[in-house]
Amino acid sequence: MSLAVAVPFGVGSAVVYGASIVVQHRMAQAHVGDEGEASASALLQMARNPVWLMAIGGDLVGFLLQIVALSLGSVVVIQPLVVLMLPVALVVSALTGGHHPRRADYLGVLGVLGGLAVFLALIGRPAAGHVPRPHVIGMAVLAVLVLGAGLVLTVIGRGRVCRGVMYGAVAGLYFGTLAVLVDAASDRFSKAGLHGLLATPRGFVPLIGIVLVGAGGIVLTQLSFQVGALGATLPANLATDPLTGVLLGVLLLRENVPISAWRAVVYALCLVAVVAGAIRLADPEHERRG
Template structure:
């Protein structure tokens, strides 16, 4: 089978089914977080409460299926093809959440999700990161400090602002942590491939993954619990994750990207599309939050929207 043939017969279906798995799991997890007490950010008690929900446990299994399909897609197709397809999980999640809640899918939510997906696709296609190694570069320290400061700033914002601003801040922190976790996992995978199963246990990176990864997952559950809608949080997480990955690839692993003036201009437009999509999702999410809170009383069930 040719490379192009493998893209469309293996990579694309695997990525789309994986995205559907992620979307369905996220919608179920968001719904489950509403059925447990509202718990403070990064408090592990939230996971102890959720693990008692069989449907939440099933959703974790669905995430594992999605991750497995993502690995298959990446094995047969390039990152530039697979990652934008995985962002369609936002749309799958919105549709599934609407179906679970027996509500109509909001068109502006879909538009915001499409803007994020299109902007990310364009950015990755223009940047085309290539080259690099699996060895951390000394330049990793400044970027690590910057990403850590950004995460702390998001957590502080989440503690001071209510509504969708809090949701977006938590989701942004989650996306940053997911991107860092993916980069560290790349190092662990290389250590395993070159040194055998015992090699990762001899380096600090594996233990960092074991600490950082669960924190990101816990933050994602906090974001889902705080938001009335699934789309804003998931759109931010799935968009920020690969963008952080590109920054890490350049600064930590020595990857190179296209940097001609035309490409930089296109990337700026793509970034505006991403920001515009997130702003639209935030504003529309806050509007629908107020509508749904008023609609929690009996009546007007058919006029409610969800996404």
């Protein structure tokens, strides 16, 4: 495990994701369904747009960088770095004709960076984890998929903000799980090579999970962007993503995170700081407020 190499790759992944997310949201808003609602047909229209495809290609680059980071570092350290995409998105939006940052935006950046920095300082350098047996990973993936589908079904017919929050939260749940599966797959590849990854249950079970939760996360993210309430959907995504990654990293991979009563309180405060900063940075209404 080499955090000195893993962390820069994790940061690079967040930078690429942050740049791509600005383009994806703008394209989603330009391809909404009737009455501004999310729809499968609008998603198919975007899939034929070269600009949107380039942004998705950016996500692929970010994912490849994340794979390198997770193969070298622990999930509980690397996955929280995803919140850095918000400050990056703020800069990219300003450079591409979006609103110019105001004082409250900088406070939002401070909340995101401060919460992340304190969290990483508290967990220190976690010990190497242990990848569970394939049937455990398979059951965990199935449980996450069923939970996510159930949560999405509960908001059918609800308001746009409610649906946007749930789509974003479930997408974050899937992406956090994705990080754990990537870590498990990279561990198998490092120990048994390509044959061990593709031809044994310890390898192909995480790969199947990666495909399923990755596809689900992408679709739900795009649907949440079509709903349009970015100030609600993105914070929900960026709260559940690292939280899921850390929890599954501890429970499934047995990565050690120092825990005590006071640490639990500080961890919660870090999450609140990140979410509050995310709400400010993702609020679509602040462009019209003085």
